[in-house]
Amino acid sequence: MKHAPVNEPLLLVRDAVVARGGERLLDRVEVSVHRGETVTVVGPNGAGKTTLLRVAMGLIVPDAGTVQRQPGLRIGYVPQHFSLDVTLPLTVARWLSLSSKATAAEREAAMTEVGAHGLDGRALQELSGGELRRVLLARALMRRPDLLVLDEPVQGVDMAGQADLYDLIARAAAARGAGVLMVSHELHFVMATTDRVVCLNRHVCCEGAPESVGKHPEYLALFGGLPPGVAVYTHHHDHAHAASGAVVPLAHDHHHPHGH
Protein backbone atom coordinates (compact mmCIF):
# COMPACT_ATOMS: atom_id res chain seq x y z
CA MET A 1 0.00 0.00 0.00
CA LYS A 2 2.15 2.83 -1.18
CA HIS A 3 0.16 5.21 -3.31
CA ALA A 4 -3.11 5.50 -1.46
CA PRO A 5 -4.22 9.07 -0.77
CA VAL A 6 -3.95 10.05 2.88
CA ASN A 7 -7.57 10.98 3.38
CA GLU A 8 -9.03 7.90 1.75
CA PRO A 9 -10.23 5.38 4.33
CA LEU A 10 -8.37 2.09 4.77
CA LEU A 11 -11.71 0.42 5.00
CA LEU A 12 -15.21 1.52 4.14
CA VAL A 13 -18.30 -0.58 4.82
CA ARG A 14 -21.48 0.93 3.37
CA ASP A 15 -25.09 -0.07 3.90
CA ALA A 16 -24.05 -3.61 4.75
CA VAL A 17 -26.91 -6.06 5.24
CA VAL A 18 -26.33 -9.59 6.48
CA ALA A 19 -29.42 -11.76 6.82
CA ARG A 20 -29.67 -15.29 8.18
CA GLY A 21 -32.94 -17.18 8.04
CA GLY A 22 -34.99 -14.05 7.37
CA GLU A 23 -33.44 -12.19 10.28
CA ARG A 24 -31.13 -9.26 9.77
CA LEU A 25 -27.92 -9.63 11.73
CA LEU A 26 -26.69 -6.37 10.26
CA ASP A 27 -29.08 -3.76 8.94
CA ARG A 28 -27.55 -1.18 6.62
CA VAL A 29 -24.44 -0.70 8.71
CA GLU A 30 -21.84 1.84 7.79
CA VAL A 31 -18.36 2.06 9.25
CA SER A 32 -15.04 3.41 8.08
CA VAL A 33 -11.49 3.40 9.42
CA HIS A 34 -8.74 5.74 8.35
CA ARG A 35 -5.00 5.36 8.75
CA GLY A 36 -3.98 6.16 12.31
CA GLU A 37 -7.56 6.15 13.52
CA THR A 38 -9.03 3.91 16.21
CA VAL A 39 -12.69 2.99 15.81
CA THR A 40 -14.36 1.04 18.56
CA VAL A 41 -17.61 -0.88 18.04
CA VAL A 42 -19.67 -1.31 21.19
CA GLY A 43 -23.00 -3.03 21.55
CA PRO A 44 -24.91 -5.68 23.50
CA ASN A 45 -24.56 -9.43 22.93
CA GLY A 46 -25.98 -10.47 19.60
CA ALA A 47 -25.66 -6.95 18.20
CA GLY A 48 -23.71 -8.20 15.21
CA LYS A 49 -20.31 -6.84 16.28
CA THR A 50 -18.31 -9.89 15.21
CA THR A 51 -20.41 -10.20 12.04
CA LEU A 52 -19.46 -6.63 11.19
CA LEU A 53 -15.76 -7.44 11.63
CA ARG A 54 -16.17 -10.50 9.40
CA VAL A 55 -17.79 -8.38 6.72
CA ALA A 56 -15.06 -5.76 7.05
CA MET A 57 -12.33 -8.38 6.59
CA GLY A 58 -14.05 -10.08 3.66
CA LEU A 59 -14.77 -13.33 5.50
CA ILE A 60 -18.48 -12.85 4.83
CA VAL A 61 -19.88 -11.28 1.71
CA PRO A 62 -22.79 -9.05 2.75
CA ASP A 63 -26.21 -9.72 1.21
CA ALA A 64 -26.40 -6.05 0.30
CA GLY A 65 -24.09 -3.07 0.54
CA THR A 66 -20.46 -2.63 -0.35
CA VAL A 67 -17.11 -3.13 1.34
CA GLN A 68 -14.08 -1.23 0.08
CA ARG A 69 -10.62 -2.06 1.31
CA GLN A 70 -7.59 -0.23 0.06
CA PRO A 71 -5.78 -2.42 -2.45
CA GLY A 72 -3.13 -4.55 -0.79
CA LEU A 73 -4.44 -3.71 2.68
CA ARG A 74 -2.68 -5.89 5.26
CA ILE A 75 -4.91 -6.81 8.16
CA GLY A 76 -3.71 -8.05 11.53
CA TYR A 77 -6.60 -9.89 13.15
CA VAL A 78 -7.09 -10.87 16.77
CA PRO A 79 -10.13 -13.15 16.96
CA GLN A 80 -12.33 -13.40 20.03
CA HIS A 81 -12.69 -17.17 20.14
CA PHE A 82 -9.76 -19.48 20.08
CA SER A 83 -10.24 -23.16 20.69
CA LEU A 84 -7.47 -25.53 19.79
CA ASP A 85 -7.66 -29.28 20.23
CA VAL A 86 -5.32 -30.59 22.92
CA THR A 87 -4.06 -33.28 20.54
CA LEU A 88 -2.15 -30.74 18.42
CA PRO A 89 1.40 -30.38 19.78
CA LEU A 90 2.26 -26.82 18.83
CA THR A 91 4.47 -24.29 20.59
CA VAL A 92 3.90 -20.55 20.45
CA ALA A 93 7.09 -20.05 18.42
CA ARG A 94 6.18 -22.70 15.86
CA TRP A 95 2.69 -21.32 15.43
CA LEU A 96 4.01 -17.79 14.99
CA SER A 97 6.35 -19.02 12.26
CA LEU A 98 3.56 -20.88 10.42
CA SER A 99 2.42 -19.02 7.31
CA SER A 100 4.46 -15.99 8.24
CA LYS A 101 7.39 -14.49 6.41
CA ALA A 102 8.66 -12.73 9.52
CA THR A 103 12.17 -13.60 10.66
CA ALA A 104 13.01 -14.98 14.09
CA ALA A 105 14.30 -11.53 15.08
CA GLU A 106 11.02 -9.89 14.04
CA ARG A 107 9.10 -12.49 15.99
CA GLU A 108 11.27 -11.84 19.01
CA ALA A 109 10.68 -8.10 18.68
CA ALA A 110 6.91 -8.51 18.43
CA MET A 111 6.79 -10.84 21.44
CA THR A 112 8.84 -8.38 23.48
CA GLU A 113 6.66 -5.46 22.38
CA VAL A 114 3.49 -7.15 23.64
CA GLY A 115 5.13 -8.36 26.86
CA ALA A 116 4.90 -12.00 25.84
CA HIS A 117 8.63 -12.52 26.00
CA GLY A 118 9.58 -15.99 27.18
CA LEU A 119 6.40 -17.72 26.03
CA ASP A 120 8.03 -19.09 22.85
CA GLY A 121 8.43 -22.65 24.05
CA ARG A 122 5.00 -22.98 25.66
CA ALA A 123 2.24 -25.07 24.12
CA LEU A 124 -0.52 -22.88 22.69
CA GLN A 125 -3.16 -24.70 24.74
CA GLU A 126 -1.35 -24.01 28.01
CA LEU A 127 -1.51 -20.22 27.74
CA SER A 128 -3.66 -18.24 30.14
CA GLY A 129 -6.29 -15.87 28.75
CA GLY A 130 -4.01 -12.86 29.04
CA GLU A 131 -0.99 -14.64 27.59
CA LEU A 132 -3.05 -15.86 24.64
CA ARG A 133 -4.32 -12.32 23.90
CA ARG A 134 -0.75 -11.02 23.88
CA VAL A 135 0.49 -13.81 21.62
CA LEU A 136 -2.42 -13.22 19.22
CA LEU A 137 -1.57 -9.54 19.20
CA ALA A 138 2.09 -10.33 18.51
CA ARG A 139 1.05 -12.46 15.54
CA ALA A 140 -1.12 -9.64 14.22
CA LEU A 141 1.73 -7.13 14.59
CA MET A 142 4.25 -9.41 12.89
CA ARG A 143 2.29 -8.99 9.68
CA ARG A 144 3.16 -5.27 9.66
CA PRO A 145 -0.53 -4.48 9.42
CA ASP A 146 -2.09 -1.38 7.93
CA LEU A 147 -5.21 -2.19 9.89
CA LEU A 148 -5.61 -4.03 13.19
CA VAL A 149 -8.95 -5.77 13.62
CA LEU A 150 -9.45 -6.77 17.24
CA ASP A 151 -12.46 -8.69 18.53
CA GLU A 152 -12.73 -8.24 22.30
CA PRO A 153 -8.95 -8.00 22.60
CA VAL A 154 -8.92 -8.07 26.40
CA GLN A 155 -11.23 -11.05 26.89
CA GLY A 156 -10.07 -13.28 29.72
CA VAL A 157 -7.73 -10.61 31.10
CA ASP A 158 -7.99 -9.23 34.63
CA MET A 159 -8.99 -5.62 35.23
CA ALA A 160 -5.51 -4.13 35.63
CA GLY A 161 -4.28 -6.13 32.66
CA GLN A 162 -7.14 -4.85 30.51
CA ALA A 163 -6.05 -1.22 30.79
CA ASP A 164 -2.47 -2.25 30.08
CA LEU A 165 -3.49 -4.18 27.01
CA TYR A 166 -5.57 -1.31 25.62
CA ASP A 167 -2.59 0.99 26.11
CA LEU A 168 -0.34 -1.52 24.43
CA ILE A 169 -2.65 -1.71 21.43
CA ALA A 170 -2.81 2.06 21.16
CA ARG A 171 0.98 2.37 21.30
CA ALA A 172 1.56 -0.46 18.81
CA ALA A 173 -0.92 1.03 16.35
CA ALA A 174 0.48 4.53 16.73
CA ALA A 175 4.03 3.31 16.19
CA ARG A 176 2.95 1.78 12.87
CA GLY A 177 0.48 4.46 11.84
CA ALA A 178 -2.05 1.65 11.53
CA GLY A 179 -5.80 1.99 11.78
CA VAL A 180 -7.66 0.02 14.45
CA LEU A 181 -11.13 -1.47 14.22
CA MET A 182 -11.98 -2.95 17.56
CA VAL A 183 -14.94 -4.56 19.26
CA SER A 184 -15.25 -3.92 22.95
CA HIS A 185 -17.89 -4.62 25.53
CA GLU A 186 -16.86 -1.70 27.66
CA LEU A 187 -16.84 1.87 26.41
CA HIS A 188 -15.25 3.39 29.51
CA PHE A 189 -12.08 1.38 29.25
CA VAL A 190 -11.39 2.32 25.67
CA MET A 191 -12.43 5.98 25.78
CA ALA A 192 -8.94 7.34 26.19
CA THR A 193 -7.53 5.44 23.22
CA THR A 194 -10.50 5.63 20.86
CA ASP A 195 -11.09 8.31 18.25
CA ARG A 196 -14.56 7.25 17.26
CA VAL A 197 -17.18 4.96 18.77
CA VAL A 198 -19.82 3.12 16.78
CA CYS A 199 -22.70 1.92 18.90
CA LEU A 200 -24.16 -1.12 17.16
CA ASN A 201 -27.37 -2.98 17.79
CA ARG A 202 -27.76 -4.66 14.40
CA HIS A 203 -28.07 -1.13 13.05
CA VAL A 204 -25.80 1.76 13.96
CA CYS A 205 -27.54 3.44 16.91
CA CYS A 206 -25.16 6.30 17.15
CA GLU A 207 -21.64 7.21 16.25
CA GLY A 208 -19.12 9.82 17.24
CA ALA A 209 -16.49 10.87 19.74
CA PRO A 210 -16.48 8.65 22.83
CA GLU A 211 -17.72 11.38 25.18
CA SER A 212 -20.71 12.24 23.01
CA VAL A 213 -21.69 8.61 22.38
CA GLY A 214 -21.60 7.98 26.14
CA LYS A 215 -24.32 10.59 26.54
CA HIS A 216 -26.40 9.61 23.53
CA PRO A 217 -29.95 8.52 24.49
CA GLU A 218 -29.78 5.35 22.36
CA TYR A 219 -26.49 4.38 23.95
CA LEU A 220 -27.87 5.00 27.43
CA ALA A 221 -30.98 3.00 26.56
CA LEU A 222 -28.80 0.02 25.62
CA PHE A 223 -26.22 0.21 28.37
CA GLY A 224 -27.75 2.46 30.99
CA GLY A 225 -25.76 5.08 32.81
CA LEU A 226 -23.16 4.16 35.34
CA PRO A 227 -24.75 3.31 38.67
CA PRO A 228 -24.29 6.15 41.20
CA GLY A 229 -21.10 5.92 43.19
CA VAL A 230 -19.21 3.95 40.58
CA ALA A 231 -16.18 5.89 39.53
CA VAL A 232 -14.94 5.69 36.03
CA TYR A 233 -11.70 3.73 35.99
CA THR A 234 -8.61 5.86 35.79
CA HIS A 235 -5.13 4.54 35.66
CA HIS A 236 -1.87 6.35 35.66
CA HIS A 237 0.92 4.54 33.93
CA ASP A 238 4.46 4.73 35.06
CA HIS A 239 5.11 1.09 34.29
CA ALA A 240 3.78 -1.74 32.18
CA HIS A 241 3.15 -5.38 32.92
CA ALA A 242 4.86 -8.27 31.21
CA ALA A 243 2.81 -11.39 30.55
CA SER A 244 4.30 -12.90 33.69
CA GLY A 245 2.85 -10.01 35.68
CA ALA A 246 6.27 -8.57 36.34
CA VAL A 247 6.47 -4.80 36.29
CA VAL A 248 8.64 -3.52 33.49
CA PRO A 249 9.52 0.07 32.67
CA LEU A 250 7.70 1.68 29.78
CA ALA A 251 9.58 1.50 26.53
CA HIS A 252 9.11 5.16 25.74
CA ASP A 253 7.53 8.30 27.06
CA HIS A 254 3.90 7.86 27.57
CA HIS A 255 1.76 10.53 29.10
CA HIS A 256 -1.67 10.49 27.65
CA PRO A 257 -4.50 11.38 30.00
CA HIS A 258 -6.94 8.78 31.19
CA GLY A 259 -9.64 11.11 32.40
CA HIS A 260 -13.15 10.88 31.08
Place this chain on the structure above:
Amino acid sequence: MYDFLWRALAGGVGVALVAGPVGSLILWRRMVVFGSALSHSALLGVVLGLALGIGVTAGAILVCFAVALLFVALRRDPRVSDDAVLGIVAHAALALGLVLLVYVSDVSTELLGFLFGDILAVAAADLWWIWGGGAVVLGVLAFIWRPLLAMTVHEELAAVEGVPVAAVRLAFLFAVALVTAVALKIVGALLIISLLIIPAATARRLTRTPEAMAVAASAIGVVAVLAGLGASLLWDAPASPAIVLAAALMFAIGVAVPAFKSRGVPAPR
Protein backbone atom coordinates in the same frame (compact mmCIF):
# COMPACT_ATOMS: atom_id res chain seq x y z
CA MET B 1 5.37 -69.50 -0.95
CA TYR B 2 3.82 -67.03 1.47
CA ASP B 3 3.34 -64.57 -1.37
CA PHE B 4 0.03 -63.60 0.18
CA LEU B 5 1.84 -62.70 3.38
CA TRP B 6 4.29 -60.38 1.64
CA ARG B 7 1.41 -58.72 -0.17
CA ALA B 8 -0.45 -58.34 3.12
CA LEU B 9 2.64 -56.81 4.67
CA ALA B 10 3.18 -54.40 1.77
CA GLY B 11 -0.48 -53.36 1.79
CA GLY B 12 -0.70 -52.98 5.55
CA VAL B 13 2.54 -51.01 5.84
CA GLY B 14 1.50 -48.78 2.94
CA VAL B 15 -1.80 -47.90 4.57
CA ALA B 16 -0.22 -47.42 7.99
CA LEU B 17 2.38 -44.98 6.62
CA VAL B 18 -0.30 -42.73 5.10
CA ALA B 19 -2.68 -43.17 8.03
CA GLY B 20 -0.16 -41.51 10.40
CA PRO B 21 -0.33 -37.94 9.12
CA VAL B 22 -3.94 -38.20 7.93
CA GLY B 23 -5.10 -39.60 11.27
CA SER B 24 -3.19 -36.91 13.16
CA LEU B 25 -4.91 -34.20 11.12
CA ILE B 26 -8.30 -35.84 11.73
CA LEU B 27 -7.67 -35.61 15.49
CA TRP B 28 -6.36 -32.06 15.38
CA ARG B 29 -9.27 -30.91 13.24
CA ARG B 30 -11.83 -32.77 15.35
CA MET B 31 -13.10 -34.67 12.34
CA VAL B 32 -13.47 -38.16 13.80
CA VAL B 33 -17.18 -38.19 13.01
CA PHE B 34 -16.46 -37.26 9.41
CA GLY B 35 -13.83 -40.00 9.23
CA SER B 36 -16.30 -42.55 10.55
CA ALA B 37 -18.93 -41.42 8.08
CA LEU B 38 -16.45 -41.85 5.26
CA SER B 39 -15.33 -45.29 6.31
CA HIS B 40 -18.89 -46.54 6.78
CA SER B 41 -19.93 -45.14 3.42
CA ALA B 42 -17.07 -47.00 1.80
CA LEU B 43 -19.21 -50.14 1.91
CA LEU B 44 -21.69 -48.46 -0.41
CA GLY B 45 -18.75 -47.83 -2.71
CA VAL B 46 -18.03 -51.55 -2.76
CA VAL B 47 -21.54 -52.19 -4.04
CA LEU B 48 -21.18 -49.46 -6.64
CA GLY B 49 -17.85 -50.86 -7.77
CA LEU B 50 -19.21 -54.39 -8.13
CA ALA B 51 -22.40 -53.23 -9.87
CA LEU B 52 -20.55 -51.07 -12.38
CA GLY B 53 -17.76 -53.60 -12.80
CA ILE B 54 -15.08 -50.97 -12.07
CA GLY B 55 -13.69 -52.75 -9.01
CA VAL B 56 -14.39 -52.17 -5.33
CA THR B 57 -11.59 -49.67 -4.72
CA ALA B 58 -12.63 -47.39 -7.57
CA GLY B 59 -16.23 -47.61 -6.37
CA ALA B 60 -15.16 -46.76 -2.82
CA ILE B 61 -13.15 -43.77 -4.05
CA LEU B 62 -16.18 -42.42 -5.92
CA VAL B 63 -18.50 -42.74 -2.93
CA CYS B 64 -15.95 -41.36 -0.47
CA PHE B 65 -15.38 -38.32 -2.70
CA ALA B 66 -19.16 -37.82 -2.83
CA VAL B 67 -19.36 -37.88 0.98
CA ALA B 68 -16.50 -35.37 1.15
CA LEU B 69 -18.42 -33.03 -1.16
CA LEU B 70 -21.55 -33.52 0.96
CA PHE B 71 -19.52 -32.47 4.00
CA VAL B 72 -18.48 -29.27 2.23
CA ALA B 73 -22.11 -28.55 1.30
CA LEU B 74 -23.29 -29.18 4.86
CA ARG B 75 -20.82 -26.74 6.33
CA ARG B 76 -22.33 -23.97 4.24
CA ASP B 77 -25.66 -24.37 6.03
CA PRO B 78 -25.53 -23.18 9.64
CA ARG B 79 -28.92 -24.71 10.42
CA VAL B 80 -27.73 -28.31 10.37
CA SER B 81 -25.38 -29.92 12.85
CA ASP B 82 -22.46 -31.59 11.09
CA ASP B 83 -22.23 -34.40 13.59
CA ALA B 84 -25.90 -35.34 13.43
CA VAL B 85 -26.13 -35.37 9.65
CA LEU B 86 -22.83 -37.16 9.19
CA GLY B 87 -23.90 -39.80 11.70
CA ILE B 88 -27.12 -40.33 9.79
CA VAL B 89 -25.34 -40.40 6.42
CA ALA B 90 -22.77 -42.87 7.71
CA HIS B 91 -25.24 -45.43 8.93
CA ALA B 92 -27.72 -44.94 6.13
CA ALA B 93 -24.90 -45.55 3.65
CA LEU B 94 -23.76 -48.59 5.61
CA ALA B 95 -27.28 -50.03 5.73
CA LEU B 96 -27.89 -49.29 2.07
CA GLY B 97 -24.60 -50.94 1.21
CA LEU B 98 -25.53 -54.04 3.22
CA VAL B 99 -28.94 -54.28 1.56
CA LEU B 100 -27.67 -53.75 -1.97
CA LEU B 101 -24.71 -56.03 -1.52
CA VAL B 102 -27.08 -59.01 -1.60
CA TYR B 103 -27.90 -58.25 -5.22
CA VAL B 104 -24.37 -57.86 -6.54
CA SER B 105 -22.30 -60.32 -4.56
CA ASP B 106 -22.19 -63.67 -2.84
CA VAL B 107 -22.76 -62.13 0.56
CA SER B 108 -21.80 -65.01 2.80
CA THR B 109 -18.18 -65.15 1.71
CA GLU B 110 -17.42 -61.50 1.04
CA LEU B 111 -19.36 -59.45 3.55
CA LEU B 112 -17.04 -60.05 6.48
CA GLY B 113 -14.07 -59.04 4.36
CA PHE B 114 -15.69 -55.77 3.33
CA LEU B 115 -16.76 -54.94 6.87
CA PHE B 116 -13.67 -55.99 8.77
CA GLY B 117 -10.99 -56.23 6.12
CA ASP B 118 -9.26 -59.13 4.47
CA ILE B 119 -5.63 -58.19 4.46
CA LEU B 120 -4.48 -61.73 3.65
CA ALA B 121 -6.42 -61.55 0.36
CA VAL B 122 -4.67 -58.39 -0.84
CA ALA B 123 -3.92 -58.72 -4.55
CA ALA B 124 -1.20 -57.10 -6.64
CA ALA B 125 -3.73 -54.65 -8.08
CA ASP B 126 -4.69 -53.57 -4.54
CA LEU B 127 -1.07 -52.78 -3.84
CA TRP B 128 -1.01 -50.42 -6.81
CA TRP B 129 -4.04 -48.62 -5.40
CA ILE B 130 -2.57 -48.46 -1.91
CA TRP B 131 0.93 -47.30 -2.82
CA GLY B 132 -0.18 -45.11 -5.73
CA GLY B 133 -3.05 -43.57 -3.80
CA GLY B 134 -0.87 -43.27 -0.72
CA ALA B 135 1.83 -41.43 -2.65
CA VAL B 136 -0.78 -38.99 -4.01
CA VAL B 137 -2.14 -38.36 -0.51
CA LEU B 138 1.30 -37.77 1.01
CA GLY B 139 2.18 -35.47 -1.89
CA VAL B 140 -0.98 -33.43 -1.39
CA LEU B 141 -0.45 -33.24 2.37
CA ALA B 142 3.16 -32.12 1.96
CA PHE B 143 1.96 -29.38 -0.38
CA ILE B 144 -0.80 -28.05 1.90
CA TRP B 145 0.81 -28.89 5.27
CA ARG B 146 1.62 -25.41 6.56
CA PRO B 147 -1.57 -23.66 5.44
CA LEU B 148 -3.59 -26.63 6.69
CA LEU B 149 -1.93 -26.41 10.11
CA ALA B 150 -2.56 -22.68 10.23
CA MET B 151 -6.24 -23.31 9.39
CA THR B 152 -6.43 -26.00 12.03
CA VAL B 153 -5.32 -23.54 14.69
CA HIS B 154 -7.78 -20.84 13.56
CA GLU B 155 -9.56 -20.94 10.24
CA GLU B 156 -10.70 -17.31 10.05
CA LEU B 157 -7.32 -16.03 11.11
CA ALA B 158 -5.70 -18.13 8.39
CA ALA B 159 -8.21 -16.79 5.86
CA VAL B 160 -7.46 -13.18 6.82
CA GLU B 161 -3.75 -13.95 6.43
CA GLY B 162 -4.31 -15.12 2.87
CA VAL B 163 -4.69 -18.90 3.11
CA PRO B 164 -7.15 -20.12 0.43
CA VAL B 165 -9.10 -22.01 3.09
CA ALA B 166 -11.83 -23.47 0.87
CA ALA B 167 -9.35 -25.00 -1.58
CA VAL B 168 -7.05 -26.34 1.15
CA ARG B 169 -10.00 -27.84 3.03
CA LEU B 170 -11.30 -29.55 -0.11
CA ALA B 171 -7.86 -30.95 -0.92
CA PHE B 172 -7.62 -32.37 2.59
CA LEU B 173 -11.12 -33.90 2.47
CA PHE B 174 -10.26 -35.61 -0.81
CA ALA B 175 -7.03 -36.90 0.72
CA VAL B 176 -8.95 -38.42 3.63
CA ALA B 177 -11.48 -39.91 1.20
CA LEU B 178 -8.72 -41.47 -0.88
CA VAL B 179 -6.98 -43.00 2.15
CA THR B 180 -10.28 -44.39 3.38
CA ALA B 181 -11.08 -45.97 0.03
CA VAL B 182 -7.71 -47.67 -0.45
CA ALA B 183 -7.60 -48.83 3.17
CA LEU B 184 -10.91 -50.67 2.75
CA LYS B 185 -9.20 -53.86 1.63
CA ILE B 186 -6.84 -53.83 4.60
CA VAL B 187 -9.05 -53.14 7.60
CA GLY B 188 -12.60 -53.01 6.25
CA ALA B 189 -15.31 -50.37 6.36
CA LEU B 190 -15.93 -50.60 10.10
CA LEU B 191 -12.31 -50.46 11.22
CA ILE B 192 -10.67 -47.91 8.88
CA ILE B 193 -11.25 -45.02 11.26
CA SER B 194 -9.52 -46.91 14.06
CA LEU B 195 -6.36 -47.39 12.00
CA LEU B 196 -6.42 -43.64 11.33
CA ILE B 197 -6.91 -42.31 14.83
CA ILE B 198 -5.54 -44.88 17.30
CA PRO B 199 -1.88 -44.64 16.20
CA ALA B 200 -2.20 -40.84 16.04
CA ALA B 201 -3.68 -40.64 19.53
CA THR B 202 -0.89 -42.91 20.79
CA ALA B 203 1.76 -40.75 19.13
CA ARG B 204 0.43 -37.59 20.79
CA ARG B 205 1.85 -38.59 24.16
CA LEU B 206 5.32 -39.11 22.75
CA THR B 207 5.85 -36.01 20.63
CA ARG B 208 6.15 -32.24 20.82
CA THR B 209 5.73 -31.09 17.21
CA PRO B 210 3.02 -31.79 14.62
CA GLU B 211 5.52 -33.37 12.23
CA ALA B 212 6.96 -35.66 14.90
CA MET B 213 3.45 -36.75 15.85
CA ALA B 214 2.56 -37.56 12.24
CA VAL B 215 5.74 -39.61 11.72
CA ALA B 216 5.40 -41.38 15.07
CA ALA B 217 1.80 -42.24 14.21
CA SER B 218 2.98 -43.84 10.97
CA ALA B 219 5.61 -45.84 12.84
CA ILE B 220 3.10 -47.00 15.45
CA GLY B 221 0.72 -48.01 12.66
CA VAL B 222 3.45 -50.07 10.99
CA VAL B 223 4.20 -51.83 14.29
CA ALA B 224 0.48 -52.56 14.69
CA VAL B 225 0.37 -54.08 11.20
CA LEU B 226 3.39 -56.26 11.95
CA ALA B 227 1.95 -57.33 15.30
CA GLY B 228 -1.47 -58.06 13.83
CA LEU B 229 -0.05 -60.13 10.98
CA GLY B 230 2.20 -61.92 13.45
CA ALA B 231 -0.75 -62.77 15.66
CA SER B 232 -2.59 -64.01 12.62
CA LEU B 233 0.33 -66.25 11.66
CA LEU B 234 1.02 -67.57 15.14
CA TRP B 235 -2.44 -67.94 16.58
CA ASP B 236 -4.60 -67.90 13.49
CA ALA B 237 -6.27 -64.69 14.65
CA PRO B 238 -8.25 -62.77 11.99
CA ALA B 239 -5.53 -60.42 10.74
CA SER B 240 -7.32 -57.10 10.25
CA PRO B 241 -9.05 -56.97 13.66
CA ALA B 242 -5.78 -58.13 15.21
CA ILE B 243 -4.04 -55.09 13.69
CA VAL B 244 -6.58 -52.73 15.23
CA LEU B 245 -6.31 -54.57 18.53
CA ALA B 246 -2.53 -54.25 18.48
CA ALA B 247 -2.87 -50.50 17.89
CA ALA B 248 -5.36 -50.21 20.76
CA LEU B 249 -3.01 -52.15 23.01
CA MET B 250 -0.19 -49.76 22.25
CA PHE B 251 -2.47 -46.83 23.06
CA ALA B 252 -3.38 -48.43 26.38
CA ILE B 253 0.28 -48.95 27.20
CA GLY B 254 0.99 -45.36 26.23
CA VAL B 255 -1.65 -44.18 28.71
CA ALA B 256 -0.75 -46.58 31.49
CA VAL B 257 3.05 -46.36 31.53
CA PRO B 258 3.44 -42.60 32.11
CA ALA B 259 0.64 -42.73 34.68
CA PHE B 260 2.48 -45.52 36.47
CA LYS B 261 5.80 -43.71 36.28
CA SER B 262 4.37 -40.42 37.52
CA ARG B 263 3.56 -42.01 40.86
CA GLY B 264 7.28 -41.76 41.61
CA VAL B 265 8.62 -38.65 39.92
CA PRO B 266 6.39 -35.95 38.42
CA ALA B 267 6.26 -36.43 34.66
CA PRO B 268 7.77 -33.59 32.63
CA ARG B 269 5.16 -31.43 31.00
